[in-house]
Amino acid sequence: MLIEARNLTKSFPTGDGSLPVLNGVSLDLAAGETLALTGESGSGKSTLLHLLAALDQPDSGSILLGGEEIATMGDTGRAAIRRDRIGLVFQQFNLIPSLDTGANLAFQARLAGRHDAAWCATLADRLGLADLLDRYPEQLSGGQQQRVAIGRALAPRPPVLLADEPTGNLDEATADGVLDMILELVTETGAGLLMVTHSTRLAARLSRRLHLSQGSVA
Ligand SMILES: Nc1ncnc2c1ncn2[C@@H]1O[C@H](COP(=O)(O)OP(=O)(O)OP(=O)(O)O)[C@@H](O)[C@H]1O
Numbered sequence: 001m002l003i004e005a006r007n008l009t010k011s012f013p014t015g016d017g018s019l020p021v022l023n024g025v026s027l028d029l030a031a032g033e034t035l036a037l038t039g040e041s042g043s044g045k046s047t048l049l050h051l052l053a054a055l056d057q058p059d060s061g062s063i064l065l066g067g068e069e070i071a072t073m074g075d076t077g078r079a080a081i082r083r084d085r086i087g088l089v090f091q092q093f094n095l096i097p098s099l100d101t102g103a104n105l106a107f108q109a110r111l112a113g114r115h116d117a118a119w120c121a122t123l124a125d126r127l128g129l130a131d132l133l134d135r136y137p138e139q140l141s142g143g144q145q146q147r148v149a150i151g152r153a154l155a156p157r158p159p160v161l162l163a164d165e166p167t168g169n170l171d172e173a174t175a176d177g178v179l180d181m182i183l184e185l186v187t188e189t190g191a192g193l194l195m196v197t198h199s200t201r202l203a204a205r206l207s208r209r210l211h212l213s214q215g216s217v218a
């Protein structure tokens with residue numbers, strides 16, 4: 001099992017007290033499995049993804065990543081987990097503004113010590129970015145930035161790809177094409193995929209679906 005999460009809770013402090021966002025969420029992700037995470041805006045999808053990505057910690061509950069407990073791990077350990085085991089496509093892309101497309105694509109893999117120029121070139125080609133390698137993020141469209149973010153996450157060949165609405169900015173036809181690419185690449189690398197999507201049409205193309213409603217699995 002790539003991910004075994006149990007009874008995750010998470011609250012955020014707000015002006016008038018604490019806002020409960022996740023109320024005991026459990027999920028599993030097996031190697032080669034593709035899981036769609038759906039739920040209305042504010043239901044806690046991104047919060048859950050950030051916990052699974054070892055970016056943030058739950059208030060309680062357990063997250064086994066490849067059998068290792070990350071819920072209670074310190075900052076240094078979690079940084080290593082993010083570098084070595086997780087590919088993350090953020091809802092807001094988070095490309096590095098001072099790096100061109102080629103350098104953004106290679107960034108995660110370089111950080112992980114797993115840069116492979118040929119694989120990077122393949123990703124650029126497959127994601128339709130080969131002619132944009134010298135451009136900076138501000139010179140790219142939203143959909144192009146989204147594809148750079150997908151390539152950057154896949155470049156180190158992570159065992160787990162977590163993607164937060166990776167096709168949210170794209171028209172239907174382009175979104176279908178990008179999902180084709182993600183599914184092909186995930187199959188090729190043998191990774192497990194957890195993808196947030198608002199589209200029931202896209203969710204139906206993944207092997208399993210998990211629906212969040214007000215911070216609980218519905
Ligand atoms: N750092 C934070 N501090 C305070 N509240 C937060 C924080 N992050 C998220 N929240 C709140 O937690 C709830 C869930 O947010 P989250 O981003 O997980 O939702 P989501 O399901 O990803 O929504 P969307 O589909 O709009 O992206 C929201 O009410 C949000 O305002």
Ligand SMILES: [Mg+2]
Pocket residue numbers: 045046047091164
């Ligand atoms: Mg979100």
